[in-house]
Amino acid sequence: MRASRFSVVAIAVGAVAVLAGCAAGAGADAGDDGGDVTAPVTLQVAAVTSPMTDVVEAAAEAIEDGYEIELVEVADYITANTILNDGDVYANFSQHEPYMQSFNEGNNGSLVAVQPVYNFVIAFYSKSLTDIADLPAGATIAIPDDPSNTGRALKLLAAEGIVTLDPAVDPYDATVDDIVENPKQVEFLQVPISSLNAAYEEADLVFQWPSHIAALGLNPQDDGLLTELDETFALNLVVGGDDASSEATAALTRAFTSDAVREVIESNETIEVAF
Secondary structure (H helix, E strand, O other): OOOOOEEEEEOOHHHHHHHOOOOOOOOOEOOOOOOOOOOOEEEEEEEOOOOHHHHHHHHHHHOOOOEEEEEEEOOOHHHHHHHHHOOOOOEEEEEEHHHHHHHHHHHOOOEEEEEEEEEEOEEEEOOOOOOHHHOOOOOEEEEEOOHHHHHHHHHHHHHOOOOEEOOOOOHHHOOHHHEEEOOOOOEEEEEOHHHHHHHOOOOOEEEEOHHHHHHHOOOHHHHOOEEEOOHHHOEEEEEEHHHOOOHHHHHHHHHHOOHHHHHHHHOOOOEEEOO
16 A cells, blocks of 8 residues: 555634645646656645545545645635635535535635535534423524525424425525514524534524534434434535646545545444445
8 A cells, every 4th residue: 555645734714825825736746856756746625624624634545646635724614715716725625515606606706516525414402402392482593604504504493393484485595584484483693603612502502513513522313403414415525616627626536535535434423425
């Protein structure tokens, strides 16, 4: 077995500029050692947290000769998309396609989802409740503030009968303004995904991704009061539009659908293979 060609770069939210000018560009050579052997092309891939970072590491083990993967750890999903849209990394692995589309619409972006990699179970959690039937009148429900995850959260609440959405609105696009019936008069707190764990301490019910709620020692299978797995929200490998059909992207896609990646996904009960 050949040695792994893998390295990690970590950046903070306010340090995006560090990448400018120093990241390996799309398809750029990593360097020349002066010998006859061409250095591999470095493909920087941004990711936020485990298991996303775990998948990138596994893909780095599996990437074919001629390429290497460098993981760029970022603090949030907006940063992951901003640095990709600016060309400071080659790809990211941090989002589902609806979230990416919302980013493109709001930021004149040209990002493209090229490969679904895993599906994940989403859930609502509560510090005070053990049964969703006990949700009190006037309860505070914390949900994400981005459009795609707002719709997903409200759709799940509507399926449970906690709210009713306007039937003329696509539930995936729903906002709190599209709620036509709210029998318990619940109130909504909308915050970024990265802030929902903090909301868990105060709100009666909190929507959260499994990759984040794990920091509180919780998981959807054991602790979720409402759960859902929807293939619409499979986590995707994403690249810039100009690179969607490149040889480098094809190599990256093969790495992200390799047996090494499959093994990582199958070892985590909160996610399932999507390829």
